[in-house]
Amino acid sequence: MAITLIDLPYPKEALEPHISSRTLDFHHGKHHNAYVVNTNNLIKGTDLENADLETIIRKSATDPAKAGLFNNAAQVWNHAFYWQCMKPGGGGAPTGAVAKKIDAEFGSYAAFVEAFKTAGATQFGKCCFCGLCRLGRPVS
Known part of the structure; x- marks a missing residue:
């Protein structure tokens, strides 16, 4: 199972003026995507090639030989979570x-x-x- 780059849950312009569409395009389309590509390259031909992202993270977290895989896979997860934490018109102090x-x-x-x-x-x-x-x- 290849790891895929998730779609943003909102249009790229939706977070302006706080995060510009240019910044979002770079961060999602290039930065986050690089972690996806790296993760897929690192699992190719291994016992984790068909695993889901959470399994890859769990199985690489404590193996020093898989530190690069863990860092990339964890960043795929972190970024996917990050996109879900923002929304147009969101923010401010909690209640x-x-x-x-x-x-x-x-x-x-x-x-x-x-x-x-x-x-x-x-x-x-x-x-x-x-x-x-x-x-x-x-x-x-």
Whole structure:
């Protein structure tokens, strides 16, 4: 089973002015696609050639000999998740239970945003949620 590049769940212009269609086209069509191509090249002729993405990630995660495969496959998943996390007109501070948890853990939404930016900037692939765990603030 070849790993495929997912379609964006919205038109490329839909996130402007926050993310330009040019940036989205580059990030999705070239950057994300490169991880897809690399993953497919790395699984070709192996026992993972017909596996789904999650299986590839699980089976390569703890094998140092498959670190390159893990990094590429995980980035395919990360990017697919990333596209699903955005929507036209989205954003802003959360409400309800999520807002209460953020206030309890960080003091305010603004403080959370700063911690998120700082943690994310130091992670490979900019996995901010992992960075918050490293700060001793597990996401729960």
